[in-house]
Amino acid sequence: MLGLPEEFTADFIARLEQLRIKTRREYAGVGKGTHLSPRRGSSLEFSDFRHYSEGDDFRYIDWGLYGRTDKLYIKLFKEEEDLLTYIFIDASASMGYPEGDRKFASAIAIALAFAYVALAAGDRVMLRVLGGKGAMPPPAFVYGRHRIVELGKTLAGIKPAGELDLTAALAQELISIRRAGKVFLISDFLMMPNAAERALGLFNAANMDVTAVQVLGGGELDGQGLNGDVEAVDAESGERVRLSMGPRERARYREALLRLSREIRVFCFRNGLHYALYTTNASFQDFFLRAASEFGLAH
Amino acid sequence: MSWFGWLGLLSPGALWAFAILPALLGAYLARERPRQATVSNVLALRALHVMRGQRFGGRPRLAWTFFLELLALAFAALATAGPYALTRGAPIAVVLDNSAPMEALTPAGKTRFEAAVAAVDEALGASGAGTATVYLTAPQPRAIGGALDDAGAARAALAHAHPVDAPDDPAALAALLGQLSADRRLGRIIYAGYRPIAAPVPARFQQIAVADPIPNYAIGRFTLSRETFGAAALHASLTVANLSPAPATLKVALEGDGRPLGTEQAEAAAGAAATIEFPRLAAAKVYRAELAPADGFMLDNAAYATGSSVKPVAILFVSPTPADGASLAGIPGLAVTARTPGQYTPRDVAACDVAIFEYAAPKELPQVNTLLVMPPPGDPVFALSAAAAPQVEIANWPPVNPLTGGVNFRLLNIRSGEYFGVHPWLDPIVNGPGGGLLLSGVRGGHRYIAAGFNPFPYLGRGNLPMSILTLNLLSDLAGLGAHSGGYRTGEAWIVPAGVERIVTPAGDRASVTAGALYIAVAQGVYQLAGAAGAPALRAVNLSDLGVSDLQNVPPIAIAPAPLAAAAGESTVRQPLAPYLLAAILGLIVFESLFVYRRRRAAA
Numbered sequence: 001m002l003g004l005p006e007e008f009t010a011d012f013i014a015r016l017e018q019l020r021i022k023t024r025r026e027y028a029g030v031g032k033g034t035h036l037s038p039r040r041g042s043s044l045e046f047s048d049f050r051h052y053s054e055g056d057d058f059r060y061i062d063w064g065l066y067g068r069t070d071k072l073y074i075k076l077f078k079e080e081e082d083l084l085t086y087i088f089i090d091a092s093a094s095m096g097y098p099e100g101d102r103k104f105a106s107a108i109a110i111a112l113a114f115a116y117v118a119l120a121a122g123d124r125v126m127l128r129v130l131g132g133k134g135a136m137p138p139p140a141f142v143y144g145r146h147r148i149v150e151l152g153k154t155l156a157g158i159k160p161a162g163e164l165d166l167t168a169a170l171a172q173e174l175i176s177i178r179r180a181g182k183v184f185l186i187s188d189f190l191m192m193p194n195a196a197e198r199a200l201g202l203f204n205a206a207n208m209d210v211t212a213v214q215v216l217g218g219g220e221l222d223g224q225g226l227n228g229d230v231e232a233v234d235a236e237s238g239e240r241v242r243l244s245m246g247p248r249e250r251a252r253y254r255e256a257l258l259r260l261s262r263e264i265r266v267f268c269f270r271n272g273l274h275y276a277l278y279t280t281n282a283s284f285q286d287f288f289l290r291a292a293s294e295f296g297l298a299h
Numbered sequence: 300m301s302w303f304g305w306l307g308l309l310s311p312g313a314l315w316a317f318a319i320l321p322a323l324l325g326a327y328l329a330r331e332r333p334r335q336a337t338v339s340n341v342l343a344l345r346a347l348h349v350m351r352g353q354r355f356g357g358r359p360r361l362a363w364t365f366f367l368e369l370l371a372l373a374f375a376a377l378a379t380a381g382p383y384a385l386t387r388g389a390p391i392a393v394v395l396d397n398s399a400p401m402e403a404l405t406p407a408g409k410t411r412f413e414a415a416v417a418a419v420d421e422a423l424g425a426s427g428a429g430t431a432t433v434y435l436t437a438p439q440p441r442a443i444g445g446a447l448d449d450a451g452a453a454r455a456a457l458a459h460a461h462p463v464d465a466p467d468d469p470a471a472l473a474a475l476l477g478q479l480s481a482d483r484r485l486g487r488i489i490y491a492g493y494r495p496i497a498a499p500v501p502a503r504f505q506q507i508a509v510a511d512p513i514p515n516y517a518i519g520r521f522t523l524s525r526e527t528f529g530a531a532a533l534h535a536s537l538t539v540a541n542l543s544p545a546p547a548t549l550k551v552a553l554e555g556d557g558r559p560l561g562t563e564q565a566e567a568a569a570g571a572a573a574t575i576e577f578p579r580l581a582a583a584k585v586y587r588a589e590l591a592p593a594d595g596f597m598l599d600n601a602a603y604a605t606g607s608s609v610k611p612v613a614i615l616f617v618s619p620t621p622a623d624g625a626s627l628a629g630i631p632g633l634a635v636t637a638r639t640p641g642q643y644t645p646r647d648v649a650a651c652d653v654a655i656f657e658y659a660a661p662k663e664l665p666q667v668n669t670l671l672v673m674p675p676p677g678d679p680v681f682a683l684s685a686a687a688a689p690q691v692e693i694a695n696w697p698p699v700n701p702l703t704g705g706v707n708f709r710l711l712n713i714r715s716g717e718y719f720g721v722h723p724w725l726d727p728i729v730n731g732p733g734g735g736l737l738l739s740g741v742r743g744g745h746r747y748i749a750a751g752f753n754p755f756p757y758l759g760r761g762n763l764p765m766s767i768l769t770l771n772l773l774s775d776l777a778g779l780g781a782h783s784g785g786y787r788t789g790e791a792w793i794v795p796a797g798v799e800r801i802v803t804p805a806g807d808r809a810s811v812t813a814g815a816l817y818i819a820v821a822q823g824v825y826q827l828a829g830a831a832g833a834p835a836l837r838a839v840n841l842s843d844l845g846v847s848d849l850q851n852v853p854p855i856a857i858a859p860a861p862l863a864a865a866a867g868e869s870t871v872r873q874p875l876a877p878y879l880l881a882a883i884l885g886l887i888v889f890e891s892l893f894v895y896r897r898r899r900a901a902a
Contacts, residue, residue, distance in 0.1 A: 094339035103339075190340035220339060229333040234341045241341045242333055249347050256343035 004152040005109040007284045008116075015289055019117045021083055022298040023209040024272065027181050030141075033082025033122050045078040083123040084141065084181030086208075087111045088173065089155070091132025092164030093235040094190050098225060101217025101280045104160045107186045110213055110278065112152055113288050114184045117297060119145040126177075127151055130169040130187075134158035139176060163236040166191065166199040174206055182296070183208045188215050193263040200264075204271055211274035211296050214261060218281025221257055223250035307872070309381030316376035320369060327365060364890050371886045378879040383872040389486020391431040392479045393419055393453060396492025397460060398437035398467035399788065399841055403493075403513050403596035403849055411509040412462040415491035418507040419457060422489050423450040433457060436492065438465040438789035438818055440475040463820035464598055465789030466846040469494065469855060476857045480504065497854035510852060514543030517599035517847035518551070518590050519572065521840060523606070525632050526579055528774035533606065535577035537588055541567035542848045550591045551575050555583030555606075572844065582606055584836060585824050599847040603824050603838035612777040613650065617643045618657035618672075618755075626756035630770075653776045657755060664742065668776040671749040673717055683749055684720035688733055691716035691752055696729045702739060702748070702771050703729065711764040716752035725749055739775075748772055786839045791816045795827065795835075802826040802834070 026038045036045055052061060052072035065073045089111050095104040115125045124141035137154045166187065183203050189196045189212070203210045219225070226232065226245040233240050243249065261277055268275035276294040278287050292298070308314070338344065401412040409417075423431065431453035434442050444456045472494070479488045480501040490496065491507035500506060519538035526532040539549045550564040560580055565573035580586070583606055590600040611634040616624025621637035628635050638647060640659040648654055654661070654669045660678035661669070674683055691713040696703045708729070718734030719727070724742060727735030731751075738749040754769045786792065794801070796813045803809070804823025811817055819825060819839045828834035841847070 097337055097339040188339060190342060192342065217339070225336050226338070226344075231333040231335045232341050232344050233335055233337045235337050235339055237341075239341050241344045241347075243344060243347050245347075253343050253347055256346055260343065 003149055003156065004112060005105065007109050008112070008152075009285075012285050012289075013116065015285075016113060016116050017120050018299050019292055019297045020121050020299070021085060021114075021118055021123065021182055022296055023083065023182055024296075025207070025209055026078075027083060027209075028179065029081030029083055029181075030124065030179075031082050032080065034080055035083045035123070037079040037081040039079040039081065045080075046075060047078045048076040049073045050076060082143075083118065083121075084179050085114070085118040085123050085125045085184070086177065086181060087114050087125060087127045087184045088170065088186065089127070089129050090164065090166065090185075090187030090189075091129045091158055091160045092166075093131075093161050094164075094188055095132075095215070096160035097235045098217050098219050100224075101219050103188060103215050103217050103220070103280055106278060106280045106284060107213075107215050108152075108155045108158075109284055110186050110215070110288065111184065112148060112155065114295070115142075115151055116145065116148050118182075119143070119148055125151075127155070128173055129155070129158055130166065130173075131160070131162050131164040132158045133161045165195075167195060167202065170199050170202050174202055177206070180207045181209070183210045184213065184295075185210065186213045186215060189264050190260070193260060193267070196264050197267045200267065200273060201271070204273065209274075209296065210268075211276070212264065212268055213295070214264060214275070214277045216257065216261070216277065216279050218279050221254050221279060223253045226250065226253070307383050307385060309383060311380060313376070313380035316379055317373065320373055320376070323369060323372070364894065367886055367890050371883045374879045374883045374886075378876045378883075382875040382879070384875055385872060390484055391423070391450065391453070392434065392482075392485050392488045393423070393431060393457070394434045394436065394440075394472075394476065394479070394488065394490045394492070395419060395457065395460060396437070396467060396472075396490075396494065397435045397462045398493075398846075399462070399464050399598055400466075400493045400596065400846055400849060400852075401462045401509070402464070402598055403515075405509065405511060405595075410462070411493055415507060415509045416457050416460070418509075419489055419491050420454050422505060422507065423454050423457075433460070434475060435460060436467045436472050436475075437463050438820055439468055440471050463788070464822040464841060465818075465820045466841070466843050467492075467494075468789075469853070473855045473857060476504075476855065480857055493849075494852055495854040497856040501857055504857075513595045513849040514545075515594050515596050515599070515847055515849045516541055516543065516547065516549055516590055516592065517596075517844055518588055518602040518840075519842060519844040519847070521586075521588055521602040521604050521838075521842070523580075523586065523604050528632070528770060528777065532578075533580040533582070535580055535586065535588070535604070537575045537577075537602070538572055538844075539565060539567060539575055539590060540572040540844045540847065541569060542844070542850060543594075544569050544850070547592070549573065549575075552589050552591070553577050553580075554587045554589075555581055556585055558583070560586075585838070596847065596849060598822060599841050601822070602840045602842065603822070605824060605836040605838045607836055612773070613652045614773075614777075615643065615647050615651035615654045615667075616657065617655065617659050617661075619659065620657070623657055623753075623755035624655070626758070629759065630757065630773075633773075653773065657753065666743070666745060668746045669748070670772055670776060671747070672753050672755065673751060674749065681722075681725070681747075681749065683722060683725075683738075685717040685751065686720070686733055687715075687717045688731070689715055691718075691736065692731050693736060694730050694732055696737075700728060701775050702737065703768070704771060706768045706771065707764045711768070713752045719749060719751055722749075746776055748776065786819065786837060787842050788820060788822055788839055789818065790839075791818050792837075793817075797829040798827045798835075799830060800828050802828065804839075 026036050028037050028039055029035065052074050056074050060075045062073045062075050089107050095107060111127060115127060118125045124143050126141050127137050129136050134157045135154060137151060200210060200212055229244050231240055231242050265275050274294060274296040276291045395415060397412060403411050405411055405414050431450055432442050433444065433453050433456050434440055476490065479485060485503065487505060488503055489505045493510045495508055495510055496506050517540045519540055521537050523533050523535050526534045535553060537551055539551060541547045541549060546568050548564055549567050550562060552562045553560045561577055563575045563577060565575050567573045586604045588602045593600060611632050614627060614633055614635045616635055616637045617640055618624060619639060621639060624635050624637040627633055648665050648667060651667055654665045654667050656674065657672040658675060660674045661680055664680055671681065674681065676685060693708050693711060696708050718731055718736065719738055720734055722738055725738035725740035728739050729737035736751040740747055754765050757766060757769055759766055794811045794813050794815050794817050798811060798813055801809050801811050801817060803825060804821050822839055822841055825837045825839060826834040827837060
């Protein structure tokens with residue numbers, strides 16, 4: 001529909017309209033919005049008092065306090081601004097394997113869903129693709145829900161490729177980010193747990209509110225295509241491993257993958273990050289709507 | 300089966316095991332090629348990869364380690380075939396004299412044995428390859444370590460050999476040398492000892508003589524006996540020999556349990572022996588005699604004896620009133636066994652030194668010295684005719700006789716008894732009016748005395764004339780109870796009943812079984828210990844003046860071997876299996892280290 005992934009049905013979009021991004025901290029935006037900002041402004045959220053000075057708006061004088069103290073105080077309120085939302089998609093070669101699992105397509109769908117939720121709420125979105133090949137979206141914020149079509153078309157032309165050092169790539173992106181905000185990182189996180197933790201830790205250190213979404217293929221988890229004597233070739237590094245796969249080996253392989261996933265989940269929980277795991281054999285719409293709270297979204 | 304003249308196999312049939320190698324290689328080459336599959340990441344597969352390597356029966360991987368294992372398997376197959384290398388060399392026999400005279404010092408200050416070992420070591424170092432067998436001569440010739448692989452092993456075996464205090468056996472040594480001389484396989488026979496080989500020395504013999512004449516003084520016999528019959532004091536008698544070319548005064552210092560007991564000396568001409576006596580010695584467990592002056596062979600300058608070696612006189616007392624015999628137990632040096640006439644057996648008689656029959660007669664002529672006291676009439680063995688007398692009177696007795704010496708017959712009050720008639724071979728010593736009262740005679744080398752009165756029970760000082768007469772009778776029958784100075788080194792003992800371990804003079808403990816043979820090769824006092832009681836002591840001395848004579852050593856005559864000319868080099872099989880096994884171990888260790896490092900790097 002309109003160049004968006006097929007999962008974006010009218011019903012799904014209508015459900016997305018009801019969601020809002022909820023951050024654990026307050027971030028300064030660049031324009032009026034719906035998220036409380038650390039700046040003082042004209043929202044209904046009380047912030048502080050200060051002594052009245054000439055020229056202040058009489059409407060904000062606290063008369064009750066004047067009656068008790070015989071002094072004039074002005075009530076201060078928080079500002080409501082838009083939220084700067086950063087969405088990062090891992091487009092390394094590993095996101096393209098196994099081919100039948102559509103890991104990258106799922107990652108794009110998740111990213112667009114996040115983007116739509118943000119744009120629909122009047123927030124600004126910067127979508128960045130790490131690795132891969134094809135025309136990349138520009139490093140700029142987009143505003144307004146209509147821009148989702150443009151983002152969908154751009155992402156549709158990108159193919160996963162190449163080896164990616166996630167930590168280094170994210171560090172590079174952080175240099176160009178001037179303001180903190182909400183970060184969505186979508187990847188398969190198939191790397192040594194400490195590498196993934198380093199990557200996620202970068203955003204944490206930069207005072208970002210991070211949501212990590214791990215995308216694993218359903219067939220990938222089951223070890224599909226790994227039967228009998230196999231020489232497994234790493235899609236990114238080219239490393240080769242010879243093995244004889246049987247049911248027992250496949251079960252152990254699945255165990256090992258889930259163990260890796262568990263380690264990332266534990267890291268996220270310990271460091272106050274949102275984490276969700278999506279396996280591509282599950283229904284995308286159901287997953288997204290059900291895991292909204294895990295993503296840091298709210299109705 | 301041998302190849303190239305220097306390699307061979309003991310079990311060529313085992314080479315069929317090699318057939319498994321091409322089969323394995325074929326299976327390896329024909330195995331299914333693994334399919335390639337691109338995966339997002341091999342991180343989770345690495346763990347499986349390790350597991351697969353540990354799984355038994357997995358297909359061989361395309362890795363050089365497979366060929367390394369194939370090589371190890373080939374080595375194992377070859378090792379089962381028993382490969383050997385043939386080395387040429389003449390077997391050598393080394394006969395090293397380790398008898399007591401080899402402990403004598405040479406003018407260079409070393410013992411003869413040390414000099415001989417050094418000379419043999421040098422001779423072996425100059426010899427070529429080939430097996431070697433080392434023989435020692437004392438106490439009996441024997442090979443040590445079997446056939447040793449080479450001269451180096453023989454030299455190592457020699458380094459552990461040591462001399463013993465026992466003399467050699469010249470006859471056995473001559474027989475060994477003659478046997479070696481007749482062995483045509485031997486290329487060389489090295490004999491190192493103090494005995495020269497009589498000419499003509501057989502071919503292939505290399506004689507290393509360490510036989511410089513050494514002036515020597517020696518203690519030969521060292522015996523202890525009782526001072527007199529029934530006395531507690533002991534008497535030592537030593538034979539000392541001057542085995543030097545000049546007359547000498549030989550002094551012997553005697554110690555008892557470490558305390559000096561006295562010193563005696565004797566003049567001895569060159570090549571002569573003398574006797575030295577030590578009377579009335581105080582009781583001690585161990586006596587040690589030391590001869591002066593010192594000389595180059597100190598072993599025979601000392602001798603040992605034990606107080607317990609003075610053997611008690613075993614008396615069998617057969618009587619209807621055995622209590623009479625018990626009265627003899629108070630006499631030192633007597634061991635009395637009392638039996639009634641119906642109880643005693645020929646074995647009892649054979650086990651005793653003196654048999655006494657009181658009011659009884661033996662069933663046959665005893666083969667020990669015997670005293671008959673008032674035998675019953677009608678005895679068929681001695682056929683004594685006796686006439687009982689209510690009051691016995693002594694008419695005459697010989698003034699000089701071992702039986703009557705010191706007895707005051709006038710005070711001898713004999714109430715009742717019997718007179719003997721004339722006997723064919725027992726002569727009357729003491730007579731009365733009715734006939735002989737004390738008869739004595741010798742038959743078959745044994746002494747027999749018949750008394751017509753009863754001297755028992757033995758009352759000691761309570762009846763001195765009768766006690767003196769009793770002691771005279773027993774002394775005549777038993778002697779003084781002398782015993783030789785103990786045992787000689789190299790002699791085999793039968794371990795006495797009840798003995799469980801033997802402690803050597805050096806303090807080494809050996810567990811033994813009663814009835815087994817034990818050879819004492821060191822001079823000194825041995826302790827024979829059992830489960831209970833104090834250990835028995837046994838003195839062992841060289842005590843052989845023939846061995847001590849280091850100036851006149853008779854040569855050994857060896858009959859020349861008729862086949863000696865056929866001797867020459869022989870081939871020796873050197874097994875190669877140990878090297879193959881070592882190579883297999885090396886390959887396994889190398890592969891293990893490689894795999895370990897690779898996995899560690901991968902982790």
